[in-house]
Amino acid sequence: MSTTDTRTAAPVTVERNLGPRRRSIGAWFADTGWRHVVAIIVSAFALFPLLYVVSASLNPRGTLTGSNQLFSAFGIDSYVRILSDPQNPYGLWFLNTLIIAVVTGASTVFIGALAAYAFSRMRFAGRRIGLVTIVVVQMFPQLLAVVAIFLLMSTLGDWFPAIGLNTHTGLILVYLGGALGVNTYLMYGFFNTLPMELDEAARIDGAGHARIFFTMILPLVAPILAVVALLSFIGTVNEYVIASVMLVDVEQQTLVVGLTKLVANPRYADWSAFSAGAVMAAVPVMILFLFLQRYIVGGLTAGATKG
Amino acid sequence: MTELAEPTAPLNKRQRQAAKIADAASGPIGWMLLKILLLAVVDAIALYAAFVLFGQQEWLVLGLVVAVTVLVNYIYFSRKRVPAKYLTPGIIFLIIFQVFTLLYTGYIGFTNYGTGHNGTKDQAISSLLASSQERVEDSATYPVTVVEQFGTYGLLVTDPESGDALLGTAEQPLAEVDADFEGGQAVAVDGWNTLPLAKVFTLSAELEKLSVPFSDDPNDGSLRAPDGQKGYLYVSSLEYDADADTITDTTTGAVYADTGEGAFTAEDGAELLPGWQTTVGFDNFVRAVTDESIRGPLISVTIWTFVFALLSVATTFFLGLLLALVFNNTRMRFRNGYRIILILPYAFPAFLSALVWAGMMNESFGFINQVIFGGADIPWLSDPNLAKVSVLLVNLWLGFPYMFLVCMGALQGIPEDVNEAAVMDGANPWQVFRRIKLPLLLVTVAPLLISSFAFNFNNFNLIYMLTKGGPRFDDVSIPVGHTDILISMVYKVAFTGQSRDYGLASAFTILIFIVVATISIISFRKTKALEELN
Numbered sequence: 008m009s010t011t012d013t014r015t016a017a018p019v020t021v022e023r024n025l026g027p028r029r030r031s032i033g034a035w036f037a038d039t040g041w042r043h044v045v046a047i048i049v050s051a052f053a054l055f056p057l058l059y060v061v062s063a064s065l066n067p068r069g070t071l072t073g074s075n076q077l078f079s080a081f082g083i084d085s086y087v088r089i090l091s092d093p094q095n096p097y098g099l100w101f102l103n104t105l106i107i108a109v110v111t112g113a114s115t116v117f118i119g120a121l122a123a124y125a126f127s128r129m130r131f132a133g134r135r136i137g138l139v140t141i142v143v144v145q146m147f148p149q150l151l152a153v154v155a156i157f158l159l160m161s162t163l164g165d166w167f168p169a170i171g172l173n174t175h176t177g178l179i180l181v182y183l184g185g186a187l188g189v190n191t192y193l194m195y196g197f198f199n200t201l202p203m204e205l206d207e208a209a210r211i212d213g214a215g216h217a218r219i220f221f222t223m224i225l226p227l228v229a230p231i232l233a234v235v236a237l238l239s240f241i242g243t244v245n246e247y248v249i250a251s252v253m254l255v256d257v258e259q260q261t262l263v264v265g266l267t268k269l270v271a272n273p274r275y276a277d278w279s280a281f282s283a284g285a286v287m288a289a290v291p292v293m294i295l296f297l298f299l300q301r302y303i304v305g306g307l308t309a310g311a312t313k314g
Numbered sequence: 315m316t317e318l319a320e321p322t323a324p325l326n327k328r329q330r331q332a333a334k335i336a337d338a339a340s341g342p343i344g345w346m347l348l349k350i351l352l353l354a355v356v357d358a359i360a361l362y363a364a365f366v367l368f369g370q371q372e373w374l375v376l377g378l379v380v381a382v383t384v385l386v387n388y389i390y391f392s393r394k395r396v397p398a399k400y401l402t403p404g405i406i407f408l409i410i411f412q413v414f415t416l417l418y419t420g421y422i423g424f425t426n427y428g429t430g431h432n433g434t435k436d437q438a439i440s441s442l443l444a445s446s447q448e449r450v451e452d453s454a455t456y457p458v459t460v461v462e463q464f465g466t467y468g469l470l471v472t473d474p475e476s477g478d479a480l481l482g483t484a485e486q487p488l489a490e491v492d493a494d495f496e497g498g499q500a501v502a503v504d505g506w507n508t509l510p511l512a513k514v515f516t517l518s519a520e521l522e523k524l525s526v527p528f529s530d531d532p533n534d535g536s537l538r539a540p541d542g543q544k545g546y547l548y549v550s551s552l553e554y555d556a557d558a559d560t561i562t563d564t565t566t567g568a569v570y571a572d573t574g575e576g577a578f579t580a581e582d583g584a585e586l587l588p589g590w591q592t593t594v595g596f597d598n599f600v601r602a603v604t605d606e607s608i609r610g611p612l613i614s615v616t617i618w619t620f621v622f623a624l625l626s627v628a629t630t631f632f633l634g635l636l637l638a639l640v641f642n643n644t645r646m647r648f649r650n651g652y653r654i655i656l657i658l659p660y661a662f663p664a665f666l667s668a669l670v671w672a673g674m675m676n677e678s679f680g681f682i683n684q685v686i687f688g689g690a691d692i693p694w695l696s697d698p699n700l701a702k703v704s705v706l707l708v709n710l711w712l713g714f715p716y717m718f719l720v721c722m723g724a725l726q727g728i729p730e731d732v733n734e735a736a737v738m739d740g741a742n743p744w745q746v747f748r749r750i751k752l753p754l755l756l757v758t759v760a761p762l763l764i765s766s767f768a769f770n771f772n773n774f775n776l777i778y779m780l781t782k783g784g785p786r787f788d789d790v791s792i793p794v795g796h797t798d799i800l801i802s803m804v805y806k807v808a809f810t811g812q813s814r815d816y817g818l819a820s821a822f823t824i825l826i827f828i829v830v831a832t833i834s835i836i837s838f839r840k841t842k843a844l845e846e847l848n
Contacts, residue, residue: 039646046652049637052711053659059681060670071679118404125400137401144412146834148772150801151823152415154422154808154816159415166366166375184411187404216396217345245665247775252809263665267779273673273680281673285666296661297654300719 060289064282071278085279086287097284099258100265104288107175107250107261108243111182115239116232118186119194124220126191127198128206138195145188149181150248156181157252173255181249190235197231198224234302237295244292262288353390357383382406416827423820426576426594429813430587435572438590439554442561442578443532444525447548456537456545457499460514460521461506467517469526469539470508472500479503482526488537514542552586561586598821607791611803612822614787616829619771619799622705626770627763629710634717635755639747641718642725653722660715668779671708675780695781698796705797708780709770716766724758725751764837771830772801792818800826 032040063074067084089097125131126138149156157172160181164171171177201224209219225232247263254260266284270276296303360383367376389398425431433441459470461481468483470493479493479500493500502508514521521542528534528547535549553562561570561578570578570586577589602608637656641649659667674681675694683690694704728751736746777783783798783806793811794803800822808819 039643042640042643042646043648045637045640046648049633050652050655053656053715056667056670056674056711057658057662059674060666071673071676072684074673075679075681075684077685118407121400122404125397129397129400131397134397141408143834144408146768147412147416147827147830148801149412149415150772150774151804151826152412152419153805154819154823155415155418156411157808158422158427158816159418166370166372167363180407181411183407184415187408191404215345220400241663245663245775247665247778248805267665267669270669270673273676274678278673281669285670289662289666292663293658293661297657300657300661 060282060285063279064286066279066282069277069279071273071276074278074282085277085283088277089280089284089287092280094257095265095269095280096258097262097265097287100260100262101288103175103254103259104244104261104263107179107182108240111179111243112236112240114179114183115186115190116236118183119188119191119235120225120228120232121220122187122191123194123198124224126195128203128224141187141191142189145185149185150246153248153252156249160253172253173259175254175259178250178253181253182243182246190239193235194228194231197228201227230302234299237299237303241292241296244288349390353387356386419820419823419827422816423598423824424593424595425591425817426589426597427591427816427820428818429815431576431589431591431817433588433590435590435592438577438588439561440527440532441588442586443550443552443554444536446551447525447535447538448551449538450535450547450549453547456539456547458537458539458543458545459499459501460509460517460539460542461503462509463506467520467524468506469524469537469545470500470503470506471526471537471545472498481506482537484524484526487527487529509542511542517542594817598817599825601818602821602825605791607789608818611787611790611792611794611798614796615794615798615800615803618702618797622702622709622773622799623767623770625706626709626713626773627767629706630713630717630766631721631759631763633710633714634719635721637714637718638721638725641722656718657715659711660719664712665775665779667712668708668776671704671711672780675704675708696785698785701781701785701797705777705780709773709776712776713766713770720759720762721755724755727758728754768830768834771799773799774801774805777802778805800829 058077059074062077064085065078065081065083066074067080067082068074069085069088089095122141126134160170160172160177164174164177168174169176170180205223205227206219209223214223244261245263247267250261251264251267254264257265262284266281266288269284270278270281360379363379364376367379386402389395389402454474456474457472461468461470466483466485468481468486469488470491471480471482471488472478472495473480477498479491479495480488481491481493481503482488491503494502509517518540522540525536525538525548527536532550533553535547537545538548539545551563551565553564554560555562559572562568563570568580568584570580570584573579574592575585575589576592576594578586602612641652672695675683677683677691677693677696680694682694683692693700695701732750732754733746736750741749777797777799781795781797783795783802785797786793786795792803792815793806798806804819804822804826807815807822
């Protein structure tokens with residue numbers, strides 16, 4: 008009964024504090040005003056590199072020094088430059104990244120969802136060990152084994168040139184090595200929230216396991232599939248180590264490999280062109296992210312508390 | 315199929331959708347056909363792979379491919395084994411690209427694999443003999459026609475004495491073939507394209523390198539035709555003695571023997587490179603802990619990796635928590651606006667942020683020195699200590715939004731009555747936070763802090779894009795710097811610098827592996843994170 012007591016008592020104390028404070032500016036500052044001061048300072052910290060990139064990308068002059076005066080000049084010259092430079096085929100890099108990240112993301116979701124379904128819905132020998140193994144193996148990031156991956160792909164490429172070094176297929180296959188992992192874990196947690204009665208009802212109606220999975224479960228877990236796809240997409244876009252080791256030709260490279268090389272020495276780099284490339288690469292990702300951020304944060308916290 | 319709706323409870327939108335898809339999907343026969351089709355594709359690929367591997371005489375791999383294919387077919391045609399049907403695709407990828415590569419890394423750590431040691435002994439011998447070849451003076455001139463097959467170039471040679479046609483490539487020694495002759499010179503052979511002269515002229519760079527062995531014995535020398543028309547005999551100044559397993563330099567008389575170190579070595583210790591790949595036992599590990607010029611950087615890098623990972627978690631968490639507390643006030647206006655702004659650094663692709671910051675922190679031309687500090691020359695990235703501070707600062711920018719979001723979520727998850735009860739009991743806001751909210755928050759956030767630590771422990775992109783690990787250490791034999799963390803050190807030892815040392819890099823990987831494994835086992839025990847795994 009004590010809880011109901013505090014509940015009724017609490018609003019009274021809050022209101023008593025609130026009443027007089029609203030009148031003076033000092034009181035306003037003590038309550039929420041200082042919060043705005045903190046918020047503005049931190050917002051400036053968060054925003055200024057981003058404003059700087061946007062400003063540099065709109066600056067027709069190419070050098071690092073030339074980009075220092077924020078929004079001093081406007082022009083899309085640098086966008087034209089980065090898109091038309093044959094030495095640095097930005098368009099191709101973008102396309103390569105898009106293809107690799109979309110295929111990896113979609114395949115990761117599919118393979119991961121298959122496994123999550125099995126772990127969540129079926130009881131079989133080795134299930135618990137399987138779950139633990141997935142988590143533990145994932146503790147060691149794939150890039151740690153980059154030497155072995157490089158040598159493996161180089162050997163595979165001698166036999167099957169289509170999946171060896173310098174191929175997108177090969178890189179995607181390597182990335183799919185991580186398809187069972189943290190992402191599967193997120194999905195497993197989400198699958199568990201669906202009541203088993205759904206499956207049972209469908210089974211009584213004569214549906215097989217594949218039918219239940221593809222036509223019933225997958226549509227119901229669509230939100231987590233979208234989140235995992237996005238996380239995998241962003242992860243692939245950001246992945247440098249394996250991509251840089253595997254993709255040798257400039258035409259085959261991804262954005263992260265190409266752009267990193269472009270500003271390897273910022274002093275001599277065409278900084279505006281790089282910034283234009285960065286803005287074009289970041290905007291779609293950021294828009295997607297902001298749309299899905301609530302789900303992402305929810306997914307991250309849910310997965311973390313479980314695993 | 316249209317009037318099947320049964321009088322059940324009203325379906326929500328998703329369920330109706332699901333039902334529609336279920337109806338639209340074809341019956342069991344459709345599924346069966348799809349399954350057979352997919353398996354047919356898998357089997358076709360496996361068959362192709364088997365043929366290739368058979369041709370390459372890779373029996374072990376061939377056996378594995380056959381075994382896995384049979385297993386996959388069994389699993390998917392069986393009426394039982396339902397869990398396996400869902401797990402097999404992921405497990406195959408996991409085993410090849412995670413488990414196998416980790417084990418393979420372990421193996422490479424015990425070899426001398428790297429620049430100068432990346433092939434078999436036979437390859438090393440032919441490559442040594444080929445690289446020291448010189449033209450035999452006054453030797454005969456061989457008329458040559460350049461031919462091509464599937465992108466491989468070959469030389470079609472007419473023996474000036476016998477008039478026979480011989481064909482060979484860089485891989486295949488010269489062998490007699492039936493060819494079409496024109497004016498006493500062999501000009502075409504079945505299965506190969508004769509290249510027109512105009513094309514041959516454009517290939518001079520490749521023809522320079524093309525050296526066709528005369529026979530299986532590398533001591534016989536080889537034929538080269540740099541202009542694509544006249545070939546000459548080249549013989550190596552090195553001579554391989556297969557019985558004694560030594561190489562003799564015919565010009566100096568020096569003898570090089572296989573001493574088990576993966577290269578032909580003279581008595582004075584001079585090595586002929588390239589050598590070959592061989593296992594060297596614990597050499598790499600011994601080198602890592604005893605060689606002063608490697609041990610020094612290894613120790614500093616290890617310490618910095620831990621400091622970096624710990625401080626990264628601590629700084630981002632405290633800023634994030636502080637902001638969450640500041641924003642945890644429902645009377646504050648424009649809260650959502652601020653929130654979106656604060657998320658932006660998290661949404662911006664991380665590798666781009668690091669590159670942008672590297673530009674802004676440039677000592678002489680960067681925005682920070684030029685504009686914010688009015689033209690100062692602060693060595694943000696080139697002073698060892700300041701570079702570390704810069705790394706942490708940029709990481710704070712990258713990481714605080716995540717912690718902020720997480721702490722906001724966790725704070726909102728703490729029921730308001732807890733707070734009110736404490737206030738009723740006379741606690742001040744600090745006491746409420748310190749004694750009640752923080753412990754409750756930590757319960758939710760602790761696993762995330764651990765995974766954040768693990769992430770930063772291997773935060774390659776930030777280090778490599780921002781500082782490239784620099785500034786470099788003085789007096790070290792590996793290309794490592796003050797801000798390198800373990801993972802970037804491995805990458806640099808293996809893939810950058812004058813020589814690649816896969817063996818040493820893999821040995822480092824194994825050491826990291828042991829450290830990470832120990833930490834994760836301890837943290838798993840502490841958090842008992844796996845308890846809910848049932």
